[in-house]
Amino acid sequence: PHDQALPAGTRIGVYEIKNVLNVGLFDITYRAWNHHFKDWIVVREYFPSDLSMRANDGLHVVPKSSNNKEDFDYGLKVFLQQAEILLQIEHTNITCTENFLPFNDTAYLIMSYQEGVPFSKLDWSSVPFTDEEFREILISLLQALQVVHKNNIVHGGIQPATIKVAKDGKLVLTNFSSTRLTIAAHTGQHANVLAAGYAPAEQYENMGKTGPATDFYALAATLYYCINHHAPVDAQDRIIAINKGESDPMS
Numbered sequence: 047p048h049d050q051a052l053p054a055g056t057r058i059g060v061y062e063i064k065n066v067l068n069v070g071l072f073d074i075t076y077r078a079w080n081h082h083f084k085d086w087i088v089v090r091e092y093f094p095s096d097l098s099m100r101a102n103d104g105l106h107v108v109p110k111s112s113n114n115k116e117d118f119d120y121g122l123k124v125f126l127q128q129a130e131i132l133l134q135i136e137h138t139n140i141t142c143t144e145n146f147l148p149f150n151d152t153a154y155l156i157m158s159y160q161e162g163v164p165f166s167k168l169d170w171s172s173v174p175f176t177d178e179e180f181r182e183i184l185i186s187l188l189q190a191l192q193v194v195h196k197n198n199i200v201h202g203g204i205q206p207a208t209i210k211v212a213k214d215g216k217l218v219l220t221n222f223s224s225t226r227l228t229i230a231a232h233t234g235q236h237a238n239v240l241a242a243g244y245a246p247a248e249q250y251e252n253m254g255k256t257g258p259a260t261d262f263y264a265l266a267a268t269l270y271y272c273i274n275h276h277a278p279v280d281a282q283d284r285i286i287a288i289n290k291g292e293s294d295p296m297s
Contacts, residue, residue, distance in 0.1 A: 086159035139190035166206035204264035243277035
C-alpha cells in the first residue's frame with residue numbers, strides 16, 4: 047500500500063527518494079536521485095506487504111508477527127542473492143543494476159533509470175514493422191536473455207510492459223521478476239504475480255520448473271502482442287481447451 051511507501055525526501059545513503067513508481071506484492075519501486083553521481087536512479091525496496099510493515103521510525107521494515115518472520119527472512123535472503131547476480135549482468139539491452147544495500151532491516155536494489163516507452167504504450171497498429179525489423183528485435187532480446195540465462199536466473203516476467211524502447215531506439219529489458227517469483231512460490235502466492243497471457247503453463251503449475259524456456263514463451267507471446275495488437279490467450283485457458291479435446295485457442 048502507498049501509505050507504507052517511503053516519503054519523498056527520504057535519504058538512503060547518497061540516494062534520495064523522489065516518488066513511488068510501483069507498489070508490488072513483495073517490493074516498492076521508487077524514482078530517486080543519486081547525489082554522488084548527480085543522476086536519476088531506480089530504487090527497489092524489499093517490502094512484502096502481506097508479511098511486513100513499516101516500523102515506527104518510518105524507515106525500518108519489520109515482520110508483522112513472529113509467524114511471518116521465517117517467510118520474511120527467506121524473502122530477504124533471496125532478494126539479496128539475486129541482487130548479487132543482477133549486479134554482475136552487463137548487456138546493452140538489459141537495464142543496469144548499479145548497487146544493492148542491506149539497510150533498515152530490509153534491502154534496496156539500485157538500478158539505472160531507464161527513460162523510454164514500454165511496448166505496452168506503443169501503438170503497434172500504426173507502425174508497420176517489416177520482417178527484418180522484427181528479426182532485429184528478436185535477436186537483440188534473445189542475446190540479452192542469453193546473458194541472463196548464463197547467470198542461472200530467468201527474467202520471469204517478460205511482457206509488453208517490461209520491454210522499453212529507449213530514446214536512441216535501443217530495446218531494454220526491465221523489471222526482472224525472478225526474485226518475486228521465488229518468494230511467491232515459497233509463500234504460495236505465485237499466481238498473483240504472473241502476467242496473464244505471457245506466463246507459460248509451468249509458472250502456474252510448478253515454479254520449480256521455470257527456466258530459459260519460460261522466458262522464451264513470454265518473449266514469443268510479447269511479439270504476438272506486437273503483431274496482433276492484443277494479448278495472447280492465457281496458458282491455463284489453452285490447456286483447459288486442449289484437455290477437453292478442443293483445439294488450442296492459439297492455433
